[in-house]
Amino acid sequence: MADDRQGIFAAEDPFALLRNWLEEAGRSEPNDPVAMALATVDATGLPNVRTVLLKGIADGGLTFYTNYQSRKAGELDNSGKAAVLFHWKSLRRQVRARGTVSRQDPAASDAYFASRDLGSRLGAWASQQSRPLQDRATLEARVAEMAARFGENPPRPPHWGGYVLRPDCLEFWADGANRLHDRFEWVRDGDSWRVTRLNP
Ligand SMILES: Cc1cc2nc3c(=O)[nH]c(=O)nc-3n(C[C@H](O)[C@H](O)[C@H](O)COP(=O)(O)O)c2cc1C
Numbered sequence: 001m002a003d004d005r006q007g008i009f010a011a012e013d014p015f016a017l018l019r020n021w022l023e024e025a026g027r028s029e030p031n032d033p034v035a036m037a038l039a040t041v042d043a044t045g046l047p048n049v050r051t052v053l054l055k056g057i058a059d060g061g062l063t064f065y066t067n068y069q070s071r072k073a074g075e076l077d078n079s080g081k082a083a084v085l086f087h088w089k090s091l092r093r094q095v096r097a098r099g100t101v102s103r104q105d106p107a108a109s110d111a112y113f114a115s116r117d118l119g120s121r122l123g124a125w126a127s128q129q130s131r132p133l134q135d136r137a138t139l140e141a142r143v144a145e146m147a148a149r150f151g152e153n154p155p156r157p158p159h160w161g162g163y164v165l166r167p168d169c170l171e172f173w174a175d176g177a178n179r180l181h182d183r184f185e186w187v188r189d190g191d192s193w194r195v196t197r198l199n200p
Pocket residue numbers: 032035048050051052053054064065066067070071072073129130
């Protein structure tokens with residue numbers, strides 16, 4: 001097959017390509033260029049999807065942070081699998097990735113947590129993410145309680161931290177005229193990647 005993967009699709013590996021596209025999206029998207037839809041499945045196989053922010057790309061993994069007692073955490077821990085999707089409307093491009101997922105090394109989660117602003121650190125203590133909440137005032141009272149308990153230096157809550165998605169398949173898509181889009185799928189093949197152009 002002729003290798004016609006050039007221009008915006010040229011890269012040595014899919015993570016370098018994703019970084020390039022994120023950099024472009026950072027210049028053109030009005031908000032949250034790192035926002036990605038995170039898909040999981042529940043114990044019955046029913047899918048679930050919500051947005052999270054990508055916070056790092058390293059060692060073949062994509063990192064995001066959340067509450068370890070949330071609905072998504074239950075589904076991630078249970079299945080060990082996930083998929084993510086970026087859609088940058090300004091660029092008319094999308095990337096998807098799927099693979100295995102695991103909790104991040106606690107020291108790395110500590111370091112990221114420490115970098116967040118104080119309000120968000122207290123918020124992570126206060127929010128029982130995905131569980132019912134009686135009213136807004138209850139949440140605000142919990143934030144005040146956590147502020148009184150921890151002051152300026154809250155440690156990372158045991159119920160909050162990172163996940164790392166290690167994709168074995170990523171697809172890069174760019175809009176084309178007449179719906180004849182360009183698509184390249186990268187599939188892990190041992191230590192390297194096999195790239196296939198797909199029909200639009
Ligand atoms: C742009 C955007 C970014 C978000 N980023 C995160 C995130 O990084 N981590 C997180 O826990 N929730 C994030 N959320 C909230 C989630 O989409 C979701 O509502 C929440 O995590 C609860 O999901 P769950 O009940 O499936 O666990 C974000 C929402 C939006 C719209």
